[in-house]
Amino acid sequence: MTFMGSQGQDFDYSQRAQWLRAVVLGGMEGLVLTTLLMMDAEKVAQRTGADKNKAMLITWSVGLIAGAMRMAIIELVSVYTQVDTIAFQAERDMKVGRGGQQTWVIPSATEVAMASSLAYLLWGAAPLVAGVFVKDVHVRFSIAMIATSLSMVVLGMIGAALGKAPIPRSCARVLVGGLIAVSVMWGKIKILGFILLKI
Template sequence: MATPKHDVGVQEAHDHIDYSQRSQWLRAAVLGANDGLITVASLMMGVGAVKEDVKAMFLIGFAGLIAGACSMAIGEFVSVYSQLDIEVSQMKRDKLSMREMSEVVTMEKDEKLPNPVQAALASALAFSLGAIVPLLAAAFIGSYKVRLVVVSAAVSLALVIFGIVGAVLGGSSPANSCVRGLFGGWMAMGITFGLTKLIGSKGLAM
């Protein structure tokens, strides 16, 4: 049975997708989302280890969201801008004559150069998106134990979703991406909760 021309065209287009073109913004977005999710959830779990008040958990989570989003954006902007400077300088050094130097501007337009603003915005937005998950999960639950369980479950589900989305966009294995994300998230929350609980049990003033 012959394959329809339309299906052949779609398959060819899929086969020719250059996933490396997505690496810059995808890396920033996936890193930002996972960092926001895990960082804020870990902060909230740490506070939850010594305080049962939902207000304390929410406030520390919200502060973590704002601080983390700003930090991610600034860090990505500085990092990617440095990368951009290096690549542009290298392009100019590769020119061996004044005639070739006149073509630098044209080359810069044609090359897929790093975009600092795009990376910064992607990181900040993704971090905020990830951080909102544990905040919403804890905001309306009064029971202390139920709140911890719901936050952990919501974070785990979000890690799976982010892992699948990142893998599909990057053309990699969803299973491997999900396992890495879940393991890292559980480890971060568990360590933060355990160490904070330990310190709190020593009678330090809170």
């Protein structure tokens, strides 16, 4: 078996795939959900009469921490499932005499979980930092969306650079996928709000 982080004379960038995937996933999740949390903060402030900036800071802080923990747990469960599958498949291969015919890359569940969680925290802060001090809700959300879009492009560039992959393709994939995710989540919120008003 080849373990994550082992390195020969020519570095195999595919060994970075697991934690790099976690970084991109965590970063995108942080950007998408923090942007949507900024919208929810407005609703919380309107219903409770609380200060909008305070409501947004509290909502964002709780959401960001909870989201980072959620990403870590998801990655731990997911990677350990993969590790178990690989380990038991290796045992089966040994029993039937196929040991050594296949090289397995064993990811570190802890490293992947930490990478995803930290990426969520870091990238999730971008929309808030960009728009937290803007009082007008429409201007604030526009600034947050611009910051989110630029952050997605940067995230794509970092992912491509670390994985030695084509930068334009990576940037386009992260940006388009992220904006679609924001649109879908925003649409879901609007649809649920409309349905609940009719009930």
